Amino acid sequence: MPHFICTACGMQYAESAAPPAACLICEEERQYVPPRGQTWTTLAALAQSHSNTFREYDTGIIGIGSTPSFAIGQRALLVRTDAGNILWDCIATLDDATVTMIEGLGGIDAIAISHPHFYTTMVEWAYAFSARIHLHAADKQWVQRPDPAIEFWDGETKQLWDGVTLVRCGGHFEGGTVLHWAGGAGGRGVVCSGDILTVCTDRKWLTFMRSYPNFIPLSARTVEHIGQALKPFAFETIYGHYFDRVIAQDGKTVLAKSVARYAAAVNGTRGYE
Numbered sequence: 001m002p003h004f005i006c007t008a009c010g011m012q013y014a015e016s017a018a019p020p021a022a023c024l025i026c027e028e029e030r031q032y033v034p035p036r037g038q039t040w041t042t043l044a045a046l047a048q049s050h051s052n053t054f055r056e057y058d059t060g061i062i063g064i065g066s067t068p069s070f071a072i073g074q075r076a077l078l079v080r081t082d083a084g085n086i087l088w089d090c091i092a093t094l095d096d097a098t099v100t101m102i103e104g105l106g107g108i109d110a111i112a113i114s115h116p117h118f119y120t121t122m123v124e125w126a127y128a129f130s131a132r133i134h135l136h137a138a139d140k141q142w143v144q145r146p147d148p149a150i151e152f153w154d155g156e157t158k159q160l161w162d163g164v165t166l167v168r169c170g171g172h173f174e175g176g177t178v179l180h181w182a183g184g185a186g187g188r189g190v191v192c193s194g195d196i197l198t199v200c201t202d203r204k205w206l207t208f209m210r211s212y213p214n215f216i217p218l219s220a221r222t223v224e225h226i227g228q229a230l231k232p233f234a235f236e237t238i239y240g241h242y243f244d245r246v247i248a249q250d251g252k253t254v255l256a257k258s259v260a261r262y263a264a265a266v267n268g269t270r271g272y273e
Ligand SMILES: [Zn+2]
Pocket: 006, 007, 008, 009, 010, 011, 023, 024, 025, 026
């Protein structure tokens, strides 16, 4: 029986003879059902219409995205550290070329995902590379294809190995997670943020939302908590969730000023209310 994939958000569901009646992710207030209505595909069908594109940003950081764009359109990151490779976030399209190339780069030792919008076909990736998936337990209810490969972690941080830490920020989702790699950016540190910290279109600022498509903001308190969660970590570069959303330098300062700007805007203390 097929594992159907929602074409609007990319979530893959547990096997079923017929497509699910609705996508729980798209029906929820943070996503949306497109005007054309809900439609479904499979990994085999996607392999006929899509392939993956790779971009090496820096030593140890390679972006992987679907061409043409699929569902939300995010790209994942292959983070290649001395102690192992991590797939950060996930995309639906996984084809033979992608498996062959990633195997050639040392495979994937661990998969970690920022939040449920990017769970997509994570179980397929886990099987292709014999990797465990690390998800924050606060978002357990959103997993639509449960599998023994999924491990839930609790609390505020989880070290995958030395110098590689998952940090729970919350915000967009309760378990909203970013990845900190101390050895990235030539040892100055990297944060892979998904859209928990969203790199803005100008690539000079970050923003934070409960829903991006439906424009639901977060409170100042929640956004200030995101800033606090990353206080203990040093980092230079922030990789957002699209190919072009990268803050190359001074990421730590950009986070601090972006939290302050956001809090002032929602508190009405910035002068344009
Ligand atoms: Zn969906």
